[in-house]
Amino acid sequence: MSFLIPGSGVGFAILEVVFGFVLVGTFLYSTWDRIQLLLQGKPEVRWDRLPERINQFIRYVLGQSKLLQEAYGGPMHFFIFWGFMILGFTIANFLFEGLGIRFEKIPFLSFLAPFQHGTALPFTEGFLWYHAVMDTFILLVLITMGMAFYRRLVLRPERMELTGQALFILTLITLMMVTDVMLSGAKIVEGSYLPGAYLSVLTADLWRVVGVRSESAARGAYVASWWLHWFVFWGFLNYLPLSKHMHIMTAPFNVFFHSLEPKGALQPIPNLSEMMEKFDEKTKFGANTIPDFTWKQLLDGPTCQECGRCQDMCPAYNTDKPLSPKKLIMELKHVWLEEGHQPAGAERKSLISDEIFSLDFIWACTTCRGCEWACPVLNEHIQKIVDLRRFLTLMEGNLPAEGQVALQNIEKNSNPWGVGFDQRAKWTEGLEVPVFGELSEEDRKRIEYCYFVGCAGSFDERNKKIAQNLVKIMKAGGVNFAILGAEEACCGDTARRLGNEYLYQILALQNMNAMFGYGIKKVVTACPHGFNTLKNEYPQFVAEARKGNPDFAWNVEVVHASELIYRLLGEGKLKPANKLELELAFHDSCYLGRHNDLYQIPRQTLQTVGIKVKEMPRNAEKSFCCGAGGGRMWLEEHGEKINVNRSKEAIATGAAGVAVNCPFCLTMFEDGIKDQGQEEKMKVYDLTELVAQAL
Ligand code: SF4
Ligand code: SF4
Structure with missing residues (x-):
């Protein structure tokens, strides 16, 4: 032995x-x-x-x-x-x-x-x-x-x-x-x-x-x-x-192998316009079976350690919606293993079903990125959800009726509210805001910033005031700016995140061509959704734009209004005459925070104008979504409302109000606080209106 x-x-x-x-x-x-x-x-x-x-x-x-x-x-x-x-x-x-x-x-x-x-x-x-x-x-x-x-x-x-x-x-x-x-x-x-x-x-x-x-x-x-x-x-x-x-x-x-693209960027559908032109029975957009996902998307499944950190962060899961980002990854893995090896062309199990991913599951996501921030193995959840939505929207036209209306409004009038597109610059009445198309070549050259107003600032009554305040601030700070007026199209964030990539691409190219035509090099916007898509997603379409214009180039610096204001304050170009002496809770919008890592600039800007920021328990990277992202602004919500959940947290701070820096968050908080009958005690302010008050 x-x-x-x-x-x-x-x-x-x-x-x-x-x-x-x-x-x-x-x-x-x-x-x-x-x-x-x-x-x-x-x-x-x-x-x-x-x-x-x-x-x-x-x-x-x-x-x-x-x-x-x-x-x-x-x-x-x-x-x-x-x-x-x-x-x-x-x-x-x-x-x-x-x-x-x-x-x-x-x-x-x-x-x-x-x-x-x-x-x-x-x-x-x-x-x-x-x-x-x-x-x-x-x-x-x-x-x-x-x-x-x-x-x-x-x-x-x-x-x-x-x-x-x-x-x-x-x-x-x-x-x-x-x-x-x-x-x-x-x-x-x-x-x-x-x-x-x-x-x-x-x-x-x-x-x-x-x-x-x-x-x-x-x-x-x-x-x-x-x-x-x-x-x-x-x-x-x-x-x-x-x-x-x-x-x-x-x-x-x-x-x-984790994505090196900007965090806030979704991936385009390659050759989308050609596929649309040659659409036949073999054409497929989005994903509803295992082979529709990429190998890297499938690798996320076995990599999941089932720790549930993503689920803990998810606003949908935490308000009892059927969506769980952990379930998303685990179900994909289960079906992937269960189906095992299949011959090419074999019929595959549809993932969109009541047993696997129900419609309510797929449409509940606000694309807040809480899950991806929390995941220790860097799994990528949002693209998978959007791929499922692309299949539903582009292949089956199967999206919630309210979402359908929002997309039709965007198609017809380039804004989800459905207001006539020619009314886009109406909010500027009496403000003397220059419009690129009305300026001489000489005057255009003197313009430093294109103010991309976005649909909320252009059409929503409450948010028009934010746009007007930003104009006041930029004028006070000596910023040379102009708007595109009726030439500005919807930024496309809603269309893209509701799965209509085709409509998104049309809108993106429309804005890019308009900006290129006026030689625009800098853009400022008060909307984090517009900011994210212009900054991180529009560069994906340069090759597409060159098909129509071989000279097309896109060297545009995009900043959020809070970044510009912060800079103007720092340079002494804005001088707050009346310090506000307010104590406010501050809400980080998902698209400025987790998607673009802008946490301190809005806080420091508020402090500069005299505001004491009272942090909510879920703040900065751990901020809880307001519930409006991912096109959810336009969809019905059943059960506990995400904005009410978040508003309760703001109310519990005992602060005099809550400061936000996103038009969607503004609307969601005002509704949530009203739901709690606290609208007299707790006001909702956008950062721009606070700065404007302090001037
Ligand atoms: S992006 Fe937000 S809402 Fe969507 S699954 Fe992740 S945590 Fe949930
Ligand atoms: S956080 Fe990542 S590893 Fe943990 S359950 Fe979610 S997907 Fe899996």
């Missing part, structure tokens, strides 16, 4: 290599099978801009920066990850040790013999650094395993399900650590000198307590621990690709 003793010679080495080949083979087979399944998805280039991808990898995989956002789970995952990385070294040593290689017997490597202890790798066993580091990391992983068990079994956060698989994996990891120190403890009893192995000294004592004292008994304990460690390690590795913990393998790749 000596061939069963690790490191004992050729017999054992053959056994280890044969077993190793079989187990590595099954692991590679399962992994390859999963890769083949991923490749059912559409192609997508996600390996460009290598330095940025490496940077992303360092930040989120090696630095675990997303996970560290969370007090309990963050350090826990950090030490599990780094524990595994470091302990990979002990695994390599452990496998090498079994082969029984002694460097003293290899002539050209004999110089390493003085640094080899037994059959271990040189500079490992018997070296203080090795044992101290390894035992420390084993201890850290064991502590974090204890924390993980405690969280799952005792704390039981609602967002995490207690599954047998999760407990099994935690048990395997714990066993791997325990068998490792059992093994080195047995070596100590046998007489080995392992300096710094303070944990193994304890297990050596435990061996002695259970009667393992003689050299031969210690040898037996060592062999038993070695084999146990071996089976636990290979069992763990082979179980991974088949289990929900596949994310341990896929997460680093998912992070590496």
Whole structure:
């Protein structure tokens, strides 16, 4: 039976290599099978801009920066990850040790013999650094395993399900650590000198307590621990690709391949106009089956660790809508695995159904990006929801009736309110606002900013006042600006997020061509939705615009009104004469905040005009959506209203009002506060009207 003793010679080495080949083979087979399944998805280039991808990898995989956002789970995952990385070294040593290689017997490597202890790798066993580091990391992983068990079994956060698989994996990891120190403890009893192995000294004592004292008994304990460690390690590795913990393998790749596009940008449908022209029974827009998604979108599924952080952030889920971003990813994964390999052209299961993604599920999303911000493995939820919406809107015309009306209004009059497009500049009456089309060539050259007013500022009574205030501010700050007037089209944000990519593209090109025609280089807008789409999404259509005009170029700097005001205040061009002395809650709009990382500028601007900002519990990156994004402004909402939920939070601060910087948020808060009968006590202000009051 000596061939069963690790490191004992050729017999054992053959056994280890044969077993190793079989187990590595099954692991590679399962992994390859999963890769083949991923490749059912559409192609997508996600390996460009290598330095940025490496940077992303360092930040989120090696630095675990997303996970560290969370007090309990963050350090826990950090030490599990780094524990595994470091302990990979002990695994390599452990496998090498079994082969029984002694460097003293290899002539050209004999110089390493003085640094080899037994059959271990040189500079490992018997070296203080090795044992101290390894035992420390084993201890850290064991502590974090204890924390993980405690969280799952005792704390039981609602967002995490207690599954047998999760407990099994935690048990395997714990066993791997325990068998490792059992093994080195047995070596100590046998007489080995392992300096710094303070944990193994304890297990050596435990061996002695259970009667393992003689050299031969210690040898037996060592062999038993070695084999146990071996089976636990290979069992763990082979179980991974088949289990929900596949994310341990896929997460680093998912992070590496994460989108490098601006956060607020949705992806266009390639060759959309050509496809529209040649529309036939094979044409398909959007997604309703597994192969309609890209391989990267499918990779999000096995990468999901089912932690539920996305769900915790979701305004729809938190107001009892059927939508859950966690369910979105998990259902995609379930159908992907359930369908498995299918021949090309086989009929695929529709994902849009009451059992998988119901219509209410798909239309509940406000595209607030809370889910993507929270996801530790950088899964991308919004594009998937919009792809499902594109299928419904463009292929089936199946969108809520109110959404249909909003889109028809945009088609006819270029605004969702349906007011005549020729009324777009009516809000300027009496204000002497220059319009590009009415200026001479000479005067146009002197204009620095195009003020893109947007539909709300142009047509909604309350928001017209915001536009008028911004005009007052820009004039006071000496800004040379003009508007496009009736030549301005809807920015298209609503159309795009309700799934009508075709209409969006028409609107985007209309605005881009108008701006190019007037040589516009800078745009300011008070609407975060317009700001986001002009800044992050319009550049996607330069090639399309060049089809109509080969000279077309788009070098436009887009700023939000709060950025311009902040700059004017900083440069002393705006001088607030009346400090406002108000205490206000501040609401971060999703499209300025999570989509564009503008958190401090609006706050500092408010402080400059004398306002004390009282933070709501959910603020900045964790801000709770007002409920209007993603085209939801135009859709009916059933059950608890998102804007009421958020308004209650603002009211609870006890502040005199709430400051916002988005026309949709303004409307949603005014409605929400009215719903609570608090409109006399709590006013809603847009940042621009506060600054205008202070001048
Ligand atoms: S974008 Fe917002 S509303 Fe949509 S699924 Fe994510 S968290 Fe929920
Ligand atoms: S998608 Fe991300 S945040 Fe949501 S459950 Fe999966 S890993 Fe967690």
